[in-house]
Amino acid sequence: GAVVSQHPSRVICKSGTSVKIECRSLDFQATTMFWYRQFPKQSLMLMATSNEGSKATYEQGVEKDKFLINHASLTLSTLTVTSAHPEDSSFYICSARDLSATGERDNEQFFGPGTRLTVL
């Protein structure tokens, strides 16, 4: 199946710094990627939809200036947590849709392994 990677897998940073998380589709191209965050013992919460070559679409309540998304190529989307604070500590997960998928497979999403962010 299609593989999505994330880098880094874990990051610890000081409060006030910015952290960039990469999401890559390794063996397929993705015009659309999604970013989720997950707090302990909770479900995944969709943050934004990342579209290659255009601005991301953010879910209600998600600050676009806080969580900067760049989808500059068909295989890479980045999420930058700006001026991170301890409350931003979470598990961040991306997913991607295969550009070439058709029919039922057009609905499939492939998830990355997640990035655990800890802000001190």
Place this chain on the structure above:
Amino acid sequence: DAKTTQPPSMDCAEGRAANLPCNHSTISGNEYVYWYRQIHSQGPQYIIHGLKNNETNEMASLIITEDRKSSTLILPHATLRDTAVYYCIVRVYTGGFKTIFGAGTRLFVKA
């Protein structure tokens, strides 16, 4: 958006079948039912999906009722490694095939 309802947790004995129910009474005719699972501290893993007919793959079987208002994921011989949170999702299309996760069912497989 079609929403799903799942029990918060279930137990299953190792080697026995695990049957995980899901209600999706507001599902529309062209929406698929997807199942994912998430093992602790990992990204979600695709299990199976279906529209109307029952489906089976190497991981599981999916039974969808005739009225499509509910479905059951069956793990035929559960192992300890199947302990995870299982999410039943109805795929919505609102300008980008967003996947909205509910609370899921936490399955504990016990020896």
